[in-house]
Amino acid sequence: MGFAYDDQNIFAKILRGEIPNDTVYESVHALAFRDITPQAPTHVLVIPKGPYVSMDHFTQEASDAEIAGFMRAIGEVCKLEGVSDDGFRAISNAGVNGVQEVPHLHVHILGGRPLGRMLPRET
Numbered sequence: 729m730g731f732a733y734d735d736q737n738i739f740a741k742i743l744r745g746e747i748p749n750d751t752v753y754e755s756v757h758a759l760a761f762r763d764i765t766p767q768a769p770t771h772v773l774v775i776p777k778g779p780y781v782s783m784d785h786f787t788q789e790a791s792d793a794e795i796a797g798f799m800r801a802i803g804e805v806c807k808l809e810g811v812s813d814d815g816f817r818a819i820s821n822a823g824v825n826g827v828q829e830v831p832h833l834h835v836h837i838l839g840g841r842p843l844g845r846m847l848p849r850e851t
Contacts, residue, residue, distance in 0.1 A: 731785040739775050739832035753804050757797030760805045760837075769840025770809045770816070774802050780833040782822035802835055811839030817846065 734740070741747045742761070749761035752772050763771040776798045780786040787795065806812045816839035821828040
């Protein structure tokens with residue numbers, strides 16, 4: 729399957745410096761910033777600096793260095809935000825059924841309060 733990256737998405741514009749953000753962490757391969765509509769006391773988005781649409785696109789086509797750098801950025805954000813001890817949720821939505829709103833891979837780090845079940849139990 730081919731992945732078509734839209735370089736006009738909001739995260740691409742943030743990476744190019746066209747749109748400001750509240751940076752939490754930055755490395756060679758990743759940028760982390762506060763969500764503008766937080767769903768929890770801690771709500772940080774971690775994005776790779778490369779043009780990847782989704783997690784499957786990223787894991788299939790990114791270099792080992794990009795993958796390691798991105799995953800380490802997630803760990804650093806959790807440490808910096810102080811959510812490692814009490815717990816957090818890391819969410820990456822993909823595609824229409826996953827309700828992905830921005831076509832650039834991003835992981836939501838949510839924490840700072842009990843988050844409840846991710847999905848309701850099936851009955």
